[in-house]
Amino acid sequence: MKNAKRFLIMIVCGMLLIPVFNSCKVGDEDASFTIYSRKYRLCQDWSFSYYKHTVQHNDTIVSVEYDGSSYIHIFGTQKYISNATMTISFKKNGTYDWEEHISNDTSVYSYKETGYWYFTGGGKDSDTKFKELLALQKTSHTKTVQITGQSPVTDNYSASGNLETRVFRLIKLAIDEVKMESKVEQQYIEGTNTVLNSEITVINLKMGAQ
Amino acid sequence: MKKNISFPIIIVITVLVSSLFFSCRKIDTIKLVGDWKVVSLSSSYTFNNEKFETTFDGTTKTSRHLVSDTMVTEDAYTGAIFTDYHNDGTYVYSETFKHNVTGITETLGIDGHWYFTGPNAEADWAVTDLLAMQASKSTFNTDMGNPHTTIYQGQNTLEIYEIVSLSKTKIVLKMQKAETINFTQYVTTMDFTLEPR
Numbered sequence: 001m002k003n004a005k006r007f008l009i010m011i012v013c014g015m016l017l018i019p020v021f022n023s024c025k026v027g028d029e030d031a032s033f034t035i036y037s038r039k040y041r042l043c044q045d046w047s048f049s050y051y052k053h054t055v056q057h058n059d060t061i062v063s064v065e066y067d068g069s070s071y072i073h074i075f076g077t078q079k080y081i082s083n084a085t086m087t088i089s090f091k092k093n094g095t096y097d098w099e100e101h102i103s104n105d106t107s108v109y110s111y112k113e114t115g116y117w118y119f120t121g122g123g124k125d126s127d128t129k130f131k132e133l134l135a136l137q138k139t140s141h142t143k144t145v146q147i148t149g150q151s152p153v154t155d156n157y158s159a160s161g162n163l164e165t166r167v168f169r170l171i172k173l174a175i176d177e178v179k180m181e182s183k184v185e186q187q188y189i190e191g192t193n194t195v196l197n198s199e200i201t202v203i204n205l206k207m208g209a210q
Numbered sequence: 211m212k213k214n215i216s217f218p219i220i221i222v223i224t225v226l227v228s229s230l231f232f233s234c235r236k237i238d239t240i241k242l243v244g245d246w247k248v249v250s251l252s253s254s255y256t257f258n259n260e261k262f263e264t265t266f267d268g269t270t271k272t273s274r275h276l277v278s279d280t281m282v283t284e285d286a287y288t289g290a291i292f293t294d295y296h297n298d299g300t301y302v303y304s305e306t307f308k309h310n311v312t313g314i315t316e317t318l319g320i321d322g323h324w325y326f327t328g329p330n331a332e333a334d335w336a337v338t339d340l341l342a343m344q345a346s347k348s349t350f351n352t353d354m355g356n357p358h359t360t361i362y363q364g365q366n367t368l369e370i371y372e373i374v375s376l377s378k379t380k381i382v383l384k385m386q387k388a389e390t391i392n393f394t395q396y397v398t399t400m401d402f403t404l405e406p407r
Contacts, residue, residue, distance in 0.1 A: 091332075092331075093331045093332040094329075094330035094331050094332040094333055095332050116330050116332065116333045117330075118327040118328045118329075118330055118335075118340075119327070119328035120325040120326070120327045120328060120342055120368070121325060122299065122325060122326075123298060123299015123300070123323055123324070123325065124297070124298040124299055125296075125298035125299050125300045125323065126299045126300075126323045126325070130235075131328065133325070133365070135327060135342065135368055137333075137370070155392060156390070156391075156392055156393075157389070157390065157391050157392075158389075158390045159387060159388060159389040159390065160387065160388050161385075161386045161387030161388055161398075162340070162370040162371060162372055162384075162385045162386060162387050163370065163387050163389070164367050164368065164369060164370070164387075165342070165367060165368040165370055166365075166367055166368075167344070167365045167366075167367065167368055168365060169365055181365075182364070182365040183363075183364035183365060184362060184363070184364045184365055184366050184367075185361075185362065185363040185364055186360060186361070186362055186366075187360065187361040187362075187363075188358070188359070188360045189358070189359040189360070189361070190356050190357075190358050190359075191356035
């Protein structure tokens with residue numbers, strides 16, 4: 001009788017935990033099971049191991065790429081390579097800090113962005129699950145460009161309130177690796193004229209700020 | 211021998227507590243889903259000494275442009291604004307207004323997805339305090355020329371609204387933001403109330 005009760009409790013607990021186990025795999029490359037929550041896995045200091053940002057306007061494409069140490073600007077057939085570090089920290093209180101430091105023989109560029117992060121997503125028609133989307137709401141940035149022999153040029157942005165928010169799809173959220181991407185295609189049609197714009201950001205993160 | 215039942219109890223409590231968060235979203239989804247009309251709206255956009263403001267009482271919309279508090283233009287329109295939130299996570303926004311003087315009719319239709327955002331302790335938002343709207347198609351048309359259609363695919367940016375109140379009979383949404391770009395401040399405010407159609 002005692003064993004039967006214990007068995008019953010285990011079955012009930014197991015049934016109650018089924019939704020928890022199912023919720024482990026949210027992104028396409030997520031593990032089937034993990035004991036860590038999505039918030040716990042995200043909230044760490046990360047280094048970028050790969051970053052690519054591509055902006056397209058009709059046939060014109062401009063992109064930047066970072067492989068973990070080199071930052072490459074590509075304009076048409078021209079390539080400019082710089083040394084760089086890129087980091088991002090997600091805090092448990094719901095804030096994030098994004099930093100870039102890019103330098104070459106003639107210039108130094110630094111960028112610092114802060115903001116709030118949210119999990120979102122879900123809805124039968126949206127083809128995403130809840131917490132599969134990561135929303136980044138920028139509240140400030142400071143960009144500084146220092147060209148040798150010239151005064152530094154600074155660009156400042158600060159904001160508060162219900163700000164428009166970038167959103168990334170979390171393909172993999174593991175304790176030691178994050179893969180996420182944001183692809184936005186915009187097709188503007190007026191009569192017979194069509195303008196195509198797209199912006200693609202691919203980010204891979206590895207543990208530990210540099 | 212004393213039975214050690216603390217482990218299953220902890221598991222059950224954890225599961226029940228986590229299911230409460232899902233329930234909050236489900237309950238608020240039930241309240242949000244439906245066909246709504248905007249019965250009042252006021253919005254403003256200001257920068258430097260310029261101000262653009264709009265008011266709507268459910269029938270009449272008035273748009274004003276002011277410079278240093280002096281009216282530059284004022285236009286009045288008659289029409290309606292509808293927003294339908296669907297259970298599958300999509301929404302349809304539509305507005306139709308006829309200019310009271312020129313007689314030109316303008317229509318704006320937006321299709322997209324809606325989401326509740328997760329909680330954020332630092333920003334002081336709970337799990338269903340914010341409504342995120344992500345447009346996937348926007349069409350603006352007048353009876354004077356070609357329609358302008360914009361189709362978005364992928365992870366388009368989210369418009370974020372604060373849910374001031376949410377019930378089956380009334381929704382009040384608010385958006386307030388202030389952005390300072392190199393010493394110039396841009397302030398946007400929007401408050402609107404929806405009731406079932």
